[in-house]
Amino acid sequence: MILQNLGIVYALLGAALAVFLAGSGSAIGVGIAGRAAAGVVTEDPSKFAKVLIMQLLPGTQGIYGLLVGFITLSKVGLLGGGAAELDVQTGLLILSACLPIAVAGLISAIAQGKTAAASIGIVAKKPEQFGKAMLFPAMVETYAILALLISILAVSAIQV
Amino acid sequence: MSDLEYTYAVARIRSKEVSLFSAATIDQLMACKTHESCLQFLQEKGWGDTDTPMDAELILTREREKTWEVIRELVTDMSVFDVLDYPNAFHNLKAAIKEVCTEGTVPNIFYKDTKPSGEEILEAIRERDFSRLPSYMSEAAAEAFETLLHTRDGQLCDVIVDKAALDAIGAAGRSAKDEIIRNYAESTVAVADIKIAVRAQKTAKSLEFMKRAMAECDTLSVDALAHAALSGMDAIREYLNGTDYAEGAEALAESPSAFERWCDNMIIKTIRPQKYNSFSVGPVVAYALARENEIKTVRIILSGKLNGLSDDSIRERVREMYV
Numbered sequence: 001m002i003l004q005n006l007g008i009v010y011a012l013l014g015a016a017l018a019v020f021l022a023g024s025g026s027a028i029g030v031g032i033a034g035r036a037a038a039g040v041v042t043e044d045p046s047k048f049a050k051v052l053i054m055q056l057l058p059g060t061q062g063i064y065g066l067l068v069g070f071i072t073l074s075k076v077g078l079l080g081g082g083a084a085e086l087d088v089q090t091g092l093l094i095l096s097a098c099l100p101i102a103v104a105g106l107i108s109a110i111a112q113g114k115t116a117a118a119s120i121g122i123v124a125k126k127p128e129q130f131g132k133a134m135l136f137p138a139m140v141e142t143y144a145i146l147a148l149l150i151s152i153l154a155v156s157a158i159q160v
Numbered sequence: 161m162s163d164l165e166y167t168y169a170v171a172r173i174r175s176k177e178v179s180l181f182s183a184a185t186i187d188q189l190m191a192c193k194t195h196e197s198c199l200q201f202l203q204e205k206g207w208g209d210t211d212t213p214m215d216a217e218l219i220l221t222r223e224r225e226k227t228w229e230v231i232r233e234l235v236t237d238m239s240v241f242d243v244l245d246y247p248n249a250f251h252n253l254k255a256a257i258k259e260v261c262t263e264g265t266v267p268n269i270f271y272k273d274t275k276p277s278g279e280e281i282l283e284a285i286r287e288r289d290f291s292r293l294p295s296y297m298s299e300a301a302a303e304a305f306e307t308l309l310h311t312r313d314g315q316l317c318d319v320i321v322d323k324a325a326l327d328a329i330g331a332a333g334r335s336a337k338d339e340i341i342r343n344y345a346e347s348t349v350a351v352a353d354i355k356i357a358v359r360a361q362k363t364a365k366s367l368e369f370m371k372r373a374m375a376e377c378d379t380l381s382v383d384a385l386a387h388a389a390l391s392g393m394d395a396i397r398e399y400l401n402g403t404d405y406a407e408g409a410e411a412l413a414e415s416p417s418a419f420e421r422w423c424d425n426m427i428i429k430t431i432r433p434q435k436y437n438s439f440s441v442g443p444v445v446a447y448a449l450a451r452e453n454e455i456k457t458v459r460i461i462l463s464g465k466l467n468g469l470s471d472d473s474i475r476e477r478v479r480e481m482y483v
Contacts, residue, residue: 032167038171039168039172041173124178
């Protein structure tokens with residue numbers, strides 16, 4: 001009986017990890033960049049719009065995690081009210097499919113937050129270089145997108 | 161505090177760095193014809209407050225206060241900055257010992273905002289209670305006080321206190337976990353040792369005197385430097401050429417004021433990498449030192465203008481800027 005239900009538990013754990021880890025990474029990343037943004041705005045409130053955009057960059061990983069979480073829940077039928085009957089193997093497959101965005105989302109969001117804070121330093125000193133400053137944290141985003149892609153492809157490919 | 165805890169502080173410092181004087185701003189200040197027009201220029205740049213009188217010393221004092229007001233607002237653990245405070249604290253120790261030994265009272269001889277304050281040091285010296293002073297200060301205070309009292313040799317008293325200050329800076333640097341403090345302490349002690357060697361060579365001091373005055377550091381051999389100083393200025397330059405301070409040898413060959421300028425520039429070179437550091441207390445410490453350097457440079461220009469020095473001789477004394 002317990003083994004029969006474990007499949008859906010693993011699938012739900014995968015969705016939870018995608019949302020929890022990627023979301024936590026984004027919260028930390030946005031927090032780090034937010035502190036730097038607050039520092040700049042304290043001295044020069046006219047730079048608010050520019051530093052706000054920088055602060056939001058590490059927030060995307062949380063959205064990616066949420067997206068994968070939604071797809072997973074929809075896949076296993078939890079959103080429609082009738083959960084599918086999953087064997088343990090399928091459940092573990094779904095859990096594995098969620099891990100790329102969970103782990104890469106967590107790490108890349110923190111790294112992006114630190115890079116955004118450094119780029120906010122560029123905006124503080126040379127606001128005309130905003131475009132270039134944006135590119136450095138945006139580069140980190142690449143790896144979150146790669147992880148998102150694999151997670152979506154993998155979750156979609158699993159037959160339930 | 162972890163390095164990330166300073167993210168807000170560093171971002172604010174980055175914004176503040178925009179208003180630090182660059183070499184171009186210093187050139188503009190130099191271009192002012194008179195002392196008064198220099199003060200006018202400083203006021204236009206926002207130096208002093210709106211109610212600060214047009215007095216060089218009042219403006220510079222107010223600027224120094226502004227710097228420390230910002231830093232105190234940004235940093236909760238001010239112990240990181242203790243090492244920057246040591247030179248002023250030990251100056252106060254010298255002043256207090258001399259005041260007690262001469263039994264006179266001289267107003268305004270203490271630097272403000274030191275730990276311990278000038279008044280506390282004076283009280284401890286008056287009561288011969290050296291244990292009330294911090295451990296890095298108490299032994300030297302007792303020795304310097306006894307020396308001055310019995311020999312009336314003010315220079316020897318200064319040597320004892322200065323050596324204790326260098327030892328305290330060196331020890332604080334070695335035990336610091338922040339790289340900037342370690343580098344600052346090492347540069348400060350090494351440059352002070354080189355200065356001692358140069359001055360001792362010029363005044364033909366003995367090897368014993370030099371060893372008594374110089375403090376140990378990692379990038380210089382006190383023994384080799386002192387022996388080089390005994391042999392002459394060329395030997396000092398030759399020794400420095402083989403160390404991290406080879407540029408100091410060139411400055412020595414140029415002129416005494418070029419050497420003094422190099423000594424101050426060394427500190428700015430040590431802290432300059434902090435311009436590219438986005439976390440940790442490093443940029444905040446660097447800003448404090450950069451502001452001190454800026455105020456010192458402005459003071460040099462103002463006193464040069466006041467005393468009618470030529471632009472060339474003022475320029476020779478102008479320090480490198482942080483930004």
